[in-house]
Amino acid sequence: MNEGDAWPVARYPDPILRRCASQVPEGMFGSETLKKAASLLKSTAQGINAVGLTAQQCAVDASIVYLTDDDTTMVNPQIIGRSPEPLMVAWEEYCLVFPSDLRVNLLRDSVVTVEFKTLEGETLERRFEGEKARAVQHELDHDRGILFIDHSELADLPSSISTLEEGEHSIRQSKAFDRSVVCGTRCRNRRELNNQSKTTTKREDILALSRQRAALYNSSSRSSSSSSGSSSSSKRKKQYTGQIEKGSPPRT
16 A cells, blocks of 8 residues: 555544544535545555544544445444443453553443445445444544543543543543434434424325325325234343453454
8 A cells, every 4th residue: 555545543642533523515425535535544444454444533524434344434424223221232442543552341332223325425324233333333433533431431541541531531421421313314204204294184195195104114005094002022131241342453
């Protein structure tokens, strides 16, 4: 790989690592500029043997994430679904932007669903499980300026790091622990349909909305109401019982 085929990667405590990446605007999709940026990000990740890498880590203010194992580039990714909190998994992680001997024990969702755009602007959804779910959550943290040390307590970090983090750690930790999800494209479409149904009383309009919903949910539209049986689910016990999953290659 030639020097011009990769970006420099920021190292802690470079303040660039704390910036939240900006969304890539619609006008950039399909452009040579975006394709070149994605190519450089991929080359950089592969050159440093990273599981994943964000453009933000390379001082490029654009929400672009590359995952090496799947050779996947995600633009403007956002988590739209998570597994229940009791199913969170404990991991031991490390990160290429920190000294190689620094380890942090933390919890990650066992399953996440991510909505993102391709380089051409197509909106896709993808479900990640296990190690791949861990990796994508690590990278999406980077994308919003969160580091894996934010999941730790200050007392568990080396003094050289805890001294630097003390002032902002509580705020950053609350962001790291935030498990909120974004209303994705399908969610917004459902809301729009619901809002439309509240503003019309014409039978033909209501039937048209019913057909739209049927297509959205891959089911058949019905002009008459039907009853459905109730369902119940038992509560699951927490799966993290002190056993730590070892992260494989170095994390970025």
